[in-house]
Amino acid sequence: MLPFAVELKPGVPVAEQIIYHAKKAIVSGRLKPGDKFPSIRQLSLELSINHNTAQRVIATLVTQGVLVTTPAVGSIVAEPSAGGKADKAELLGADLERVVVEARKLGLEFSDVEKGLWAHWQRLGGK
Numbered sequence: 001m002l003p004f005a006v007e008l009k010p011g012v013p014v015a016e017q018i019i020y021h022a023k024k025a026i027v028s029g030r031l032k033p034g035d036k037f038p039s040i041r042q043l044s045l046e047l048s049i050n051h052n053t054a055q056r057v058i059a060t061l062v063t064q065g066v067l068v069t070t071p072a073v074g075s076i077v078a079e080p081s082a083g084g085k086a087d088k089a090e091l092l093g094a095d096l097e098r099v100v101v102e103a104r105k106l107g108l109e110f111s112d113v114e115k116g117l118w119a120h121w122q123r124l125g126g127k
Helices: 016-025 040-047 051-063 083-089 095-105 110-123
Strands: 068-070 074-079
Touching: 016 040, 016 051, 016 095, 040 051, 051 068, 051 074
Parallel strands: none
Antiparallel strands: 068 074
């Protein structure tokens, strides 16, 4: 059984959705540094996805420093990076741009986006 829930939605690449849910499980504390991450086989079987998609998910999470893969153990959740806040915040650039574009398409004001962001931050245990 996967340590996080994934409800795949049409219109968004499958790998992107799984990566998002894996990261959400980590920031919410359901997956902690050192926890074993599902294998490519387990991801593909339990989510009924292509083996190559599962491989891309794990490779992306490793490249982003979210997972560490070791022989004989598999993939585990990595310790948080030691990079500075500016380096970490830069990683959000593309995601924040998508939020801004969508908010503007919907005619929202910055304060509406700020309230929504704060609500999600609180829900996931933000300080």
